[in-house]
Amino acid sequence: MIITSWNVNSVRARVENIKEYLQKFSPDVVMMQEIKTQDETFPYDDFSRLDYESHVFGQKSYNGVAIISKHKLENIRLDLIKDKLKQSRIISAELKYKKKSIQLINIYTPNGNPVDTEKYTYKKEWLDSLIKQLKSLSKKNENIILAGDFNILPSAEDAYNIKGFEDDALYRLEIRKKYREMINLGFHDAYRHIHGEKEGYTYWDYMRGAWQKNNGLRIDHFLVSNSLLNKVKNVIINKDPRGKEKPSDHTPIEIELA
DNA sequence: ATGGCAGGTTGAACCTGA
Numbered sequence: 001m002i003i004t005s006w007n008v009n010s011v012r013a014r015v016e017n018i019k020e021y022l023q024k025f026s027p028d029v030v031m032m033q034e035i036k037t038q039d040e041t042f043p044y045d046d047f048s049r050l051d052y053e054s055h056v057f058g059q060k061s062y063n064g065v066a067i068i069s070k071h072k073l074e075n076i077r078l079d080l081i082k083d084k085l086k087q088s089r090i091i092s093a094e095l096k097y098k099k100k101s102i103q104l105i106n107i108y109t110p111n112g113n114p115v116d117t118e119k120y121t122y123k124k125e126w127l128d129s130l131i132k133q134l135k136s137l138s139k140k141n142e143n144i145i146l147a148g149d150f151n152i153l154p155s156a157e158d159a160y161n162i163k164g165f166e167d168d169a170l171y172r173l174e175i176r177k178k179y180r181e182m183i184n185l186g187f188h189d190a191y192r193h194i195h196g197e198k199e200g201y202t203y204w205d206y207m208r209g210a211w212q213k214n215n216g217l218r219i220d221h222f223l224v225s226n227s228l229l230n231k232v233k234n235v236i237i238n239k240d241p242r243g244k245e246k247p248s249d250h251t252p253i254e255i256e257l258a
Numbered sequence: 259a260t261g262g263c264a265g266g267t268t269g270a271a272c273c274t275g276a
Contacts (some may be wrong), residue, residue, distance in 0.1 A: 009264075009265070009275085010264090010265055010266075012265095012266095013264085013265060013266090034265095034275085036265070036266065060266085061266050061273085061274085062266080062273090062274065062275090102273085108273085109275055111274090111275065112276095113275090113276065128274085130268065151276070165276095169275080169276085170276065203276075205262095205263080205276070206262090206263040206264055207262045207263045207264090208261095208262065208263085210263095217276075219276080236274090245268095246264095249263085249264080249276085250276085
């Protein structure tokens with residue numbers, strides 16, 4: 001079972017790139033962020049022709065999340081967060097897997113820059129609302145996979161130049177503390193669990209040749225319930241799509257469940 | 259210190275992203 005998280009930076013601009021990825025790597029489930037379109041204009045047919053069902057929480061122009069899956073998903077929820085700006089940033093679904101019911105939660109956390117503005121406050125409040133919800137959900141279900149674009153650099157080795165991020169919304173201490181708070185609810189950072197300190201960038205800026213120079217950031221994550229951890233066989237950052245024509249600035253991160 | 263790339267909306271210029 002392969003579950004992917006991928007900030008696609010517009011599902012419509014990226015549809016050929018995404019289809020190529022689906023055909024080449026056949027993930028079972030893909031949690032997408034920044035689809036940048038409304039439900040009505042989501043490319044359902046492109047994915048259904050490849051045997052994926054789509055569940056979409058769209059928004060015009062900005063944000064938007066979706067889960068596409070080769071397996072039937074149940075209990076789709078769009079209401080887990082109290083979002084004061086009513087942006088489409090979270091979608092959840094239940095996946096039946098080996099007699100377990102795994103709750104998949106797909107998030108697109110606000111970026112939060114610049115830090116002296118309302119955008120930063122919004123990020124903090126959004127994360128607080130997520131933490132509150134996780135607290136309650138993890139009491140009811142011990143099998144949760146929380147994935148997506150967290151817009152958080154968990155630690156110094158997660159950026160090519162951490163000095164440049166010390167007062168950035170991706171790395172401010174109070175933001176890292178919120179990430180830590182989530183983990184302390186009973187989760188593991190799946191990438192670090194498998195790979196230790198190894199570099200694991202998932203994002204490279206379009207500008208200044210960041211991809212060619214490997215000036216990357218690790219801001220896309222899988223947090224897996226402790227009780228599911230023994231099922232995590234591997235975590236792969238799949239750099240293939242980032243090197244193609246017209247790529248997203250993020251590349252897929254994949255988790256393999258045994 | 260600034261802008262650089264990319265996408266979306268809208269109709270050339272502006273917003274957002276990380």
